[in-house]
Amino acid sequence: MSALAIETTGLTKRFGRQLAVDGVDLAVPQGAVFGFLGPNGSGKTTTIRMLLGLAQASAGEIRVLGEEMPRRLAGVLPAVGALIEGPGFYPFLSGTANLRRLDAADGFAPSASRAARVSHALERVGLTHAAGKKVRAYSLGMKQRLGIANALLAPRELIVLDEPTNGLDPQGTREVRNLIRSLASTGTTVFVSSHLLAEIEQMCTHAAVMSGGRLVAQGTLDELRRAGTTRAQVLVPASDAELAARILVSLGLPPEVLSGPETELTAPIPDGVAPEDVVAALVRDGVRVRGFAVQRASLEDLFVALTGEGFDVVQ
Numbered sequence: 001m002s003a004l005a006i007e008t009t010g011l012t013k014r015f016g017r018q019l020a021v022d023g024v025d026l027a028v029p030q031g032a033v034f035g036f037l038g039p040n041g042s043g044k045t046t047t048i049r050m051l052l053g054l055a056q057a058s059a060g061e062i063r064v065l066g067e068e069m070p071r072r073l074a075g076v077l078p079a080v081g082a083l084i085e086g087p088g089f090y091p092f093l094s095g096t097a098n099l100r101r102l103d104a105a106d107g108f109a110p111s112a113s114r115a116a117r118v119s120h121a122l123e124r125v126g127l128t129h130a131a132g133k134k135v136r137a138y139s140l141g142m143k144q145r146l147g148i149a150n151a152l153l154a155p156r157e158l159i160v161l162d163e164p165t166n167g168l169d170p171q172g173t174r175e176v177r178n179l180i181r182s183l184a185s186t187g188t189t190v191f192v193s194s195h196l197l198a199e200i201e202q203m204c205t206h207a208a209v210m211s212g213g214r215l216v217a218q219g220t221l222d223e224l225r226r227a228g229t230t231r232a233q234v235l236v237p238a239s240d241a242e243l244a245a246r247i248l249v250s251l252g253l254p255p256e257v258l259s260g261p262e263t264e265l266t267a268p269i270p271d272g273v274a275p276e277d278v279v280a281a282l283v284r285d286g287v288r289v290r291g292f293a294v295q296r297a298s299l300e301d302l303f304v305a306l307t308g309e310g311f312d313v314v315q
């Protein structure tokens with residue numbers, strides 16, 4: 001078995017002339033909580049649909065749990081739980097009745113333990129109190145949770161969730177986040193899409209970023225943070241600003257200069273330049289350095305730079 005739960009090579013999907021997914025190479029390690037991040041229309045759902053055999057790729061290769069897809073789809077699907085854009089529930093049936101129908105449709109699920117499986121899944125997503133209510137009377141968030149309960153009916157090696165917190169209130173969002181963490185703690189790989197950066201930061205070990213159908217970054221959250229530029233921030237008396245700027249330029253750090261009672265100069269630190277050498281050079285040439293800081297880009301800075309868009313703020 002491969003150490004990757006999901007692996008794609010050159011995965012591509014065209015709709016007419018539009019490239020919705022463009023040569024995506026995904027590598028999702030087993031056991032990861034993998035955030036699949038990107039603005040609206042960047043190709044997340046289309047990618048997920050191809051991973052699950054719900055849409056045919058125009059080009060490229062897919063492996064899920066080590067197996068080639070879609071050739072091995074039937075063998076792989078029992079180990080995969082999924083929630084994709086609005087699962088279809090019967091509005092006139094209760095949550096329990098809907099899950100029992102779906103469980104019954106799963107040829108691998110023994111009927112004797114069906115009732116227990118369904119009530120356990122409902123409990124895990126916090127829907128026990130509404131189990132007997134008709135789905136017609138569910139809020140959007142409750143339907144979303146019922147969809148997740150469906151993905152949890154059987155023990156899974158991989159759970160794929162497309163925007164699972166869409167439409168949830170802050171309390172529901174927290175519950176889903178905790179649920180995802182608890183799934184991960186049992187060793188299940190979770191692949192979760194979102195356009196909310198803060199959410200991904202709070203629950204994921206790894207992330208990939210989509211922009212316009214292309215994968216523009218992927219790795220552990222720490223790796224992604226390191227990929228952001230690091231900036232030097234120098235505070236000097238106004239009278240030393242010109243000299244400081246000249247020295248920074250000579251070191252390859254052309255600064256932005258902000259004047260106030262003190263002058264603040266900031267500049268990206270190029271690879272191979274140590275921050276302490278910047279301070280040393282300034283001091284050696286007589287700049288009275290009053291403050292020096294190294295600012296690491298936040299993930300948000302990085303993602304804005306990668307996708308050219310801001311991300312929604314999660315409350």
Ligand SMILES: Nc1ncnc2c1ncn2[C@@H]1O[C@H](COP(=O)(O)OP(=O)(O)OP(=O)(O)O)[C@@H](O)[C@H]1O
Pocket residue numbers: 015020038039040041042043044045046047195
């Ligand atoms: N069935 C389809 N036919 C034609 N174009 C489609 C189809 N499905 C998706 N697209 C287009 O492919 C692009 C990617 O869409 P997709 O739904 O994968 O994005 P997404 O990242 O999931 O967005 P969102 O955050 O809004 O869910 C969009 O431009 C969309 O309009």
Ligand SMILES: [Mg+2]
Pocket residue numbers: 044045046162
């Ligand atoms: Mg989508």
